[in-house]
Amino acid sequence: MNRPPGMPPDLLPRSVVRALAALGPDLPSGLDGVRRHRRLAGGASGSAVHLLSLDGDREVVLKVTGGGDRARRELGFYREVAALLPVRTPRLLAGVETADGQTVLLLTRARPAAPPDRWAARDWERAAAQLGALHRPEVAESVTGFGLLTRTEVGGPAAADAAGAVRAAWRRLGHEHLAGPLLDRRAEFDRALPRLPTCLCHGDWHVANLLLEGDEQDEEFVWIDWQEVGLGHGPGDLALLWQRAEFDGGEPPREAMFAAYARARGVPLDATLRAATAAAEIRLILYGWPDHLQSVDASRRDVVLGRLSRLAAEWETFGRAPVRSR
Numbered sequence: 001m002n003r004p005p006g007m008p009p010d011l012l013p014r015s016v017v018r019a020l021a022a023l024g025p026d027l028p029s030g031l032d033g034v035r036r037h038r039r040l041a042g043g044a045s046g047s048a049v050h051l052l053s054l055d056g057d058r059e060v061v062l063k064v065t066g067g068g069d070r071a072r073r074e075l076g077f078y079r080e081v082a083a084l085l086p087v088r089t090p091r092l093l094a095g096v097e098t099a100d101g102q103t104v105l106l107l108t109r110a111r112p113a114a115p116p117d118r119w120a121a122r123d124w125e126r127a128a129a130q131l132g133a134l135h136r137p138e139v140a141e142s143v144t145g146f147g148l149l150t151r152t153e154v155g156g157p158a159a160a161d162a163a164g165a166v167r168a169a170w171r172r173l174g175h176e177h178l179a180g181p182l183l184d185r186r187a188e189f190d191r192a193l194p195r196l197p198t199c200l201c202h203g204d205w206h207v208a209n210l211l212l213e214g215d216e217q218d219e220e221f222v223w224i225d226w227q228e229v230g231l232g233h234g235p236g237d238l239a240l241l242w243q244r245a246e247f248d249g250g251e252p253p254r255e256a257m258f259a260a261y262a263r264a265r266g267v268p269l270d271a272t273l274r275a276a277t278a279a280a281e282i283r284l285i286l287y288g289w290p291d292h293l294q295s296v297d298a299s300r301r302d303v304v305l306g307r308l309s310r311l312a313a314e315w316e317t318f319g320r321a322p323v324r325s326r
Helices: 013-026 069-084 121-134 137-143 155-171 175-181 188-195 234-247 254-265 273-287 296-319
Strands: 034-042 048-055 059-065 092-097 103-108 199-200 210-213 220-222 228-230
Touching: 013 048, 013 092, 013 103, 013 210, 034 228, 059 069, 069 092, 069 103, 069 137, 092 121, 121 234, 121 254, 137 254, 155 175, 175 273, 175 296, 188 234, 188 273, 234 254, 234 273, 234 296, 254 273, 273 296
Parallel strands: none
Antiparallel strands: 034 048, 048 059, 059 103, 092 103, 199 228, 210 220
16 A cells, blocks of 8 residues: 655554545645644544645645545535636545545645634625525536536425424424424425525535635635535525524624625525525424434524524415515
């Protein structure tokens, strides 16, 4: 097995040594060897993310995933789609799918953003404007030739098969009285979203996946973790960002973000956009949160349950509001 130069191989995790060896001739020139290693993350997606420090004070990120459609999609995204987008992403230095099914990505590094409870209003609005730019129709048109972009949305039509298990999860949580009537109206939410045009969605858009490059005077967001990228209708990205941020103590200015998003996307800030976003939020809470809420503090659980209660009340107004067709 080829060993990366620089750091003694017995000081590197064996998985990192194997991953770098798998990149082989694809490793870019100028990497003078690994001097330090730190594991950054390991998640439910099966990915392990490592920070590698190189000679010359350079740092790169090594992401190793156990394979599957999501990992394959991310590799294809960086190879074929990233350069077409209006948002900044890490640059793919090398990537490979190994014979045993692992996907290995070597990416440029960016630094973490502040936690959501420390974001200023201008940060939230800037992120929303970038999301609107990503969701413009011409972006979707530029990438529709890539088959890797098919995906299933949380709580979408395919979720009908899981309705019984989801209802049972809400029963265990003690809040079936809140979730049950909304689960019965799933078809209404499914109809609200397609009233917006098809667009390219990130699919896992939350604060931890927005990193930073540049100095304080010229900071730019760097969007990472594209395993869930695909074509959809858009509001699911906003829903996830808002819900995760508020769960973690943030206070995103929803109305200002809505305005920045709609303006950048080129759609009216009207009942159609609001109803579609409410539908995305309701679906995300119903299908994405109940198991997680079982094991969190009551104060944090109440953030999500309170949001669902307000959405249930808001939804009644959308049934009487005029909507536009695509």
